[in-house]
Amino acid sequence: MKTKCTKCGYESENNPVLFSLPICKICKKFAPKDPEQLEIYVDDKIDGHLLDSFRKFSEGGNAQKKAMIKKASQGNLMSRVPFGYKLENKKLVPAESFREVEEIFEEFLTTKISLRKIAKKHNFSINGLKKVLRNFTYIGKIKFNNQIHEGKHQPIVSSTLFNHVQNKLEKLGIK
Ligand SMILES: [Zn+2]
Secondary structure (H helix, E strand, O other), rough: OOOOOOOOEEEEEOOOOEEEEOOOHEEEEEEEOOOOHHHHHHHHHOHHHHHHHHHHOOOOOOOOHHHHHHHHHOOOOOOOOOOEEEEEOOEEEOOHHHHHHHHHHHHHHHHHOHHHHHHHHOOOOHHHHHHHHHHHHHOEEEEEEOOEEEOOOOOOOOOOOOHOOOHHHHHHHOO
């Protein structure tokens, strides 16, 4: 029976199962061993077609994993296109909504409005909003496999603003 990878949506009869979640062989290579971490990992969805060029590699050895890390280190997006960006000729460029991202960062940093209210105002779930506030893509970086690389795309939030927001998230104990 075919199953769908919980992270990238890849359909296969050979998807392994981790803690009762079907996961494709590629996503499994980067999957954390801890069930709670795994949930966070699969929750960060990626487009399956992004991985297509890597599926041709043989499954033995680490060629596949190395190729993906290389792609990330060259500054290519390895996740879904985040809010505030769009793809143009396969390149990540700011979308019409890019100013709203900065607005969200400013709002969280400089006001006492709750996460819940900010999320509601901008049509996000609370978890969705937390992901926005922690997304390194906005400062022009690519985060992959717990490493941060210089991206090829244009930042839409300044590093200073981003860092202040990370400090506030930490100070408030927001997980
Ligand atoms: Zn997958």
